[in-house]
Amino acid sequence: MDDRGHGVDDEGPAMRRHDRDYDERDLEVDDAEDHAAGPTAVAVSLKRSLERMGPIRTAQTLLRLNQAEGFDCMSCAWPDPDPGHRSVAEFCENGAKAVAEEATRRRATPEFFAAHSIADLDSHSEHWLGRQGRITHPMIKRPGATHYEPIDWDEAFALIGAELEALDSPDEAIFYTSGRASNEVAFAYQLFARAFGTNNLPDCSNMCHESTSIALQESIGIGKASVTLDDVYHAELIVLQGQNPGTNHPRMLTALEKAKRNGATILSINPLREAGLVNFRNPQTPRGVVGRGTDLSDLHLPIALNGDLALLQAFGSLLVEWDALDHEFIERHTHGFEQWRHHVAGVDWDVVTTATGLSREQITEAATLLRDSRATVFCWAMGLTQHRNAVATIKEVTNLALAQGNIGKRGAGLFPVRGHSNVQGDRTMGIWERPPAHFLDALQREFGFDPPRENGFDTVDSIRALRDGRARFFMGLGGNFVQAAPDTHVTAAAMRRARMTVQVSTKINRSHLVCGETALILPAKGRTEQDVQASGPQFVTVEDSTCSVHASRGPLPPASAHLKSEVEIVSRIAEATLGDRYGLDWKAMRDDYGVVRGLISRVVPGCESYDVNVRRPGGFVLPHPPRDSRSFHTASGRAEFAVSPIDVLQVPAGHVILQTLRSHDQFNTTVYGLSDRYRGIEGGRRVIFLHRDDIAALGFDDGDLVDLFTRWDGDERVRCARSFRIVEYDTPRGSAAAYYPETNELVPLDSTARQSNCPTSKSVVVSLARAGERSGECPEDSHQGRLGSDWSHKTCPDPEYLS
Ligand SMILES: Nc1nc2c(c(=O)[nH]1)N[C@H]1C(S)=C(S)[C@@H](COP(=O)(O)OP(=O)(O)OC[C@H]3O[C@@H](n4cnc5c(=O)[nH]c(N)nc54)[C@H](O)[C@@H]3O)O[C@H]1N2
Ligand SMILES: Nc1nc2c(c(=O)[nH]1)N[C@H]1C(S)=C(S)[C@@H](COP(=O)(O)OP(=O)(O)OC[C@H]3O[C@@H](n4cnc5c(=O)[nH]c(N)nc54)[C@H](O)[C@@H]3O)O[C@H]1N2
Ligand SMILES: [Mo]
Numbered sequence: 169m170d171d172r173g174h175g176v177d178d179e180g181p182a183m184r185r186h187d188r189d190y191d192e193r194d195l196e197v198d199d200a201e202d203h204a205a206g207p208t209a210v211a212v213s214l215k216r217s218l219e220r221m222g223p224i225r226t227a228q229t230l231l232r233l234n235q236a237e238g239f240d241c242m243s244c245a246w247p248d249p250d251p252g253h254r255s256v257a258e259f260c261e262n263g264a265k266a267v268a269e270e271a272t273r274r275r276a277t278p279e280f281f282a283a284h285s286i287a288d289l290d291s292h293s294e295h296w297l298g299r300q301g302r303i304t305h306p307m308i309k310r311p312g313a314t315h316y317e318p319i320d321w322d323e324a325f326a327l328i329g330a331e332l333e334a335l336d337s338p339d340e341a342i343f344y345t346s347g348r349a350s351n352e353v354a355f356a357y358q359l360f361a362r363a364f365g366t367n368n369l370p371d372c373s374n375m376c377h378e379s380t381s382i383a384l385q386e387s388i389g390i391g392k393a394s395v396t397l398d399d400v401y402h403a404e405l406i407v408l409q410g411q412n413p414g415t416n417h418p419r420m421l422t423a424l425e426k427a428k429r430n431g432a433t434i435l436s437i438n439p440l441r442e443a444g445l446v447n448f449r450n451p452q453t454p455r456g457v458v459g460r461g462t463d464l465s466d467l468h469l470p471i472a473l474n475g476d477l478a479l480l481q482a483f484g485s486l487l488v489e490w491d492a493l494d495h496e497f498i499e500r501h502t503h504g505f506e507q508w509r510h511h512v513a514g515v516d517w518d519v520v521t522t523a524t525g526l527s528r529e530q531i532t533e534a535a536t537l538l539r540d541s542r543a544t545v546f547c548w549a550m551g552l553t554q555h556r557n558a559v560a561t562i563k564e565v566t567n568l569a570l571a572q573g574n575i576g577k578r579g580a581g582l583f584p585v586r587g588h589s590n591v592q593g594d595r596t597m598g599i600w601e602r603p604p605a606h607f608l609d610a611l612q613r614e615f616g617f618d619p620p621r622e623n624g625f626d627t628v629d630s631i632r633a634l635r636d637g638r639a640r641f642f643m644g645l646g647g648n649f650v651q652a653a654p655d656t657h658v659t660a661a662a663m664r665r666a667r668m669t670v671q672v673s674t675k676i677n678r679s680h681l682v683c684g685e686t687a688l689i690l691p692a693k694g695r696t697e698q699d700v701q702a703s704g705p706q707f708v709t710v711e712d713s714t715c716s717v718h719a720s721r722g723p724l725p726p727a728s729a730h731l732k733s734e735v736e737i738v739s740r741i742a743e744a745t746l747g748d749r750y751g752l753d754w755k756a757m758r759d760d761y762g763v764v765r766g767l768i769s770r771v772v773p774g775c776e777s778y779d780v781n782v783r784r785p786g787g788f789v790l791p792h793p794p795r796d797s798r799s800f801h802t803a804s805g806r807a808e809f810a811v812s813p814i815d816v817l818q819v820p821a822g823h824v825i826l827q828t829l830r831s832h833d834q835f836n837t838t839v840y841g842l843s844d845r846y847r848g849i850e851g852g853r854r855v856i857f858l859h860r861d862d863i864a865a866l867g868f869d870d871g872d873l874v875d876l877f878t879r880w881d882g883d884e885r886v887r888c889a890r891s892f893r894i895v896e897y898d899t900p901r902g903s904a905a906a907y908y909p910e911t912n913e914l915v916p917l918d919s920t921a922r923q924s925n926c927p928t929s930k931s932v933v934v935s936l937a938r939a940g941e942r943s944g945e946c947p948e949d950s951h952q953g954r955l956g957s958d959w960s961h962k963t964c965p966d967p968e969y970l971s
Pocket of ligand 2: 348372375550654673829837838908929
């Protein structure tokens with residue numbers, strides 16, 4: 169173990185023995201599990217933590233995770249119980265894995281970068297890259313160089329400042345954010361971008377809950393959840409639609425268990441019968457350890473991919489027919505009800521049953537649950553947001569909530585469950601390519617400069633701009649843009665056209681290897697680490713899915729003495745670019761984050777006395793007019809019913825719809841390991857889940873190796889992803905699934921949700937061919953080289969899954 173920045177292999181001889189690229193032929197398929205968590209989850213958490221962090225760091229981190237005086241888990245945006253009601257271990261298996269990933273004792277040092285060329289690194293999988301440990305020094309790839317080499321921080325900042333100043337227009341620069349960034353750095357970053365002169369502030373939200381934000385903003389006047397955790401506990405009915413809580417928000421299962429004990433009914437709507445929807449064995453209760461746990465879903469609708477809009481309209485028609493409506497709420501608070509009633513009353517049941525793959529009886533049974541509930545919470549995530557018709561679908565969820573008065577009352581509401589731990593806070597702080605006028609006005613009042621008023625580039629538009637040479641500078645505040653974005657080859661080629669790319673990161677990822685002419689890696693302190701600045705120890709703040717804002721303080725010494733905090737990095741870049749333009753005092757901001765919080769309190773609505781409120785145990789809750797007082801800041805001053813035609817995704821014969829989703833052993837593009845335990849997949853990731861009859865109809869057998877192809881109307885290019893093993897699975901006919909990011913190649917850049925421009929990662933129309941049979945069909949074939957080199961079969965083993 170060595171924290172001073174030397175490349176140390178803490179995984180010991182076992183790891184070294186198996187440190188070869190992994191062979192997907194070792195992949196094992198077993199039955200899917202019928203419950204989530206249980207003792208195995210605890211065992212896996214501890215095993216991973218001890219392996220990566222050792223016993224002392226494990227204790228130092230896990231006992232402070234999500235505690236009032238501790239640090240906020242970076243794995244998801246699930247809210248914490250009130251300070252008095254947290255358990256000693258207020259974390260989940262995947263939270264523990266996220267902490268272990270960051271607090272690992274391994275280090276990627278300058279010696280490591282000297283020993284591995286960029287091309288060599290690019291030949292490895294995301295999993296292997298992540299295993300090389302924390303980056304210890306700022307690094308640069310100079311034009312034409314084959315390797316990264318260390319660079320002085322001061323020189324790095326000066327280079328970036330000079331590059332930015334040399335652009336023809338500020339709009340040639342792109343400032344991306346991943347949703348882990350704290351409120352303090354997010355505020356400083358957007359202030360810098362706007363003082364520099366651009367609204368090009370895309371973020372991961374553009375690929376995530378953007379459809380939600382747009383839909384809710386238009387329907388109820390604010391793009392955020394209208395519930396608190398207490399509402400989940402007191403709901404009569406909880407609808408879980410397009411979400412896999414057992415893997416992606418495991419602490420939600422504890423809340424669902426509590427709701428069930430209070431008498432709630434759960435309706436799950438998902439093509440897959442995910443383990444976390446079926447049964448939860450809470451490892452903190454005797455029943456969860458030795459008993460059979462708590463059954464969660466009372467009714468499961470195995471809907472076909474993209475069928476939700478049709479389903480929700482059918483629900484609406486039945487509620488109207490049964491007069492299961494809250495007429496008083498509709499009368500007092502809404503607009504457009506009659507048009508909606510008329511529209512859903514005319515719903516075509518043939519279309520509904522075709523689009524959903526469900527029978528009229530199944531749908532009617534589910535609708536009775538809505539009818540009989542006086543307080544319903546609607547939860548959703550990527551299964552609803554990443555489709556062409558996503559915005560319409562989410563407005564339809566809202567229609568149902570409005571029709572039954574399920575907003576602004578206890579136990580009821582709309583609950584988009586966010587992904588990244590602070591993605592919601594980043595938006596609140598102004599990370600937004602389409603900032604509202606009032607936010608820009610507030611910036612102008614506070615700082616006295618004219619912020620740019622035109623909308624900037626979102627994620628997809630940023631790729632287009634880089635591709636077309638309209639942008640030349642890319643900075644990523646966290647994240648892994650190249651691997652998270654759609655249409656991998658198009659994105660990679662676009663990024664390679666940049667004159668300079670700058671990545672603020674903790675670990676090596678693909679976006680360091682697919683980069684601009686000059687590329688910088690600026691290593692940052694993470695959430696788990698102490699942050700001491702000129703005025704003393706600092707903390708940062710974050711906002712969860714339920715608008716609750718609180719502080720986070722890292723317990724560990726930083727991974728290397730050369731790391732800087734994100735606030736320091738951003739403020740130093742700002743200084744190097746703007747000097748003291750507009751009198752912005754960047755030094756004061758980084759010396760004391762309280763100064764940034766002072767600015768936030770004067771600019772961001774709802775954040776008055778910010779620095780005081782966030783210091784309270786548990787923090788404070790931001791205002792939400794529909795939740796707090798049933799007021800709706802829309803154009804009409806009322807909540808809006810929306811009328812949307814049902815559009816059903818047409819799938820040509822010989823094709824299926826593919827959704828690209830997460831395994832139980834990854835955080836987005838960070839692949840922790842190769843175990844998707846709940847779905848019975850061990851030791852590999854290149855699988856495609858298909859219904860038994862689809863496998864036969866397409867002429868294959870379970871276990872066959874296939875290549876996946878997709879063609880997009882807009883261009884004639886065939887996209888392909890090679891070598892996926894067919895796994896027979898309990899998914900509806902015509903609905904397939906495979907892991908992200910291996911399949912991002914297949915998501916066409918121009919295939920996005922209407923209005924929100926979110927890539928349609930959950931509805932890609934694909935055809936299959938026996939592996940190698942249709943070779944040479946794709947201009948850039950992922951088999952011969954994904955991003956220029958051959959890594960498609962390779963991933964690094966996790967020692968525990970071998971032997
Ligand atoms: N451990 C872990 N935690 C995470 C993440 C992670 O990668 N790992 N990622 C974080 C982030 S950024 C996010 S956004 C969230 C993501 O959380 P989720 O949205 O749960 O993530 P996905 O794996 O994309 O799962 C989508 C779910 O929707 C279902 N689904 C897909 N298409 C449809 C459809 O058309 N209709 C319906 N009804 N269901 C559908 C899928 O079967 C799957 O269960 O999790 C966050 N938390
Ligand atoms: N096909 C397909 N594509 C998708 C999705 C999908 O479901 N299907 N989901 C989309 C969604 S919901 C999202 S949110 C995006 C995710 O997009 P991103 O947020 O861009 O990607 P991540 O994989 O979360 O980013 C991981 C990287 O963040 C860096 N990092 C980790 N911690 C820190 C930190 O504390 N500070 C800094 N500076 N860096 C850190 C690490 O270097 C790591 O490599 O992907 C989207 N892409
Ligand atoms: Mo996300």
